Amino acid sequence: MAKKQSKDKANGGGTIALNKRARHDYHLEHRHEAGLALQGWELKAIRAGRANITEAYAVIRDGELYLFGAQITPLISASSHVVADERRTRKLLLHRREIDTLIGRVQREGYTLVPTALYWKGNKVKAEIALAKGKQTHDKREAAKDRDWNREKARVLRQHNKAG
Template identity: 80%
Template sequence: MSKKAAKDKAKGSGTIALNKRARHEYHLVERFEAGLSLQGWELKAIRAGRANIGESYAMVRGGELYLFGAQITPLIQASSHVVADDRRTRKLLMHRREIDNLIGKVERDGYTLIPTALYWKGNKVKAELALAKGKQTHDKRASEKDRDWQREKQRAMRQHNRDA
């Protein structure tokens, strides 16, 4: 293991939670990085691996971005003095011009903001947001068909290279 990899592992960097269903349900157009406003018990729970963003989404309210439906299950020992709501609304932190740009695309162009990942950046938790359009059923089938074809092609190439 390299020194950088060991340092990153000790620092706790890497992916916290992924929203794998987002690529299946939506056409992801553009990605953004946003900070998360968290409480202390939430940070401890995230370090313990208790975050889930599978059913979450982001919305604009009063000119600010908020994350809805993200589940951070509290640790019993870390949240004894606080009434912990595991699905509370959390504020997303971005620059004003980025928020204004997103507001325009969401309200005028009909996009949806979907969180695709939570990850560590240094000692801060970041959320990757994607501007997305919903897929129709036939689009999902076409994506699945393309993915299966790519997989079959790879298998055939591997087999051909082994035989040669």
């Protein structure tokens, strides 16, 4: 079993980039896995850990999904004959039925499409896209209160278990 894990790590298994800000700013509901159409230099840069999706969002254009604002900083030595744009628009690859349901939810119910993670699946880069509704200020304060209360509760339980 340990050999399989080391093999996955050698192939780049695991998370590339997380969008922690999305959990703070949005109520995340349904999550979808989407492929990402990348160029060769982008894949090399992602393997080197140069991806950032904190300011990224997904948009529907002409019945297809695109990822805007994702930053993949090019390597200096990756390619000399290609002009690299680190914030270019990248196409998200989903089945037609999934795209149609997402389009319906976004247009009718007012959802936003937010990328929450980039990760490796085999040798391919996948993006996790979530249907989200924006939080208001009082929702953010309530979430912070709940988080602080859970932390305090865990601290008290740890001290109680040490004493007893």
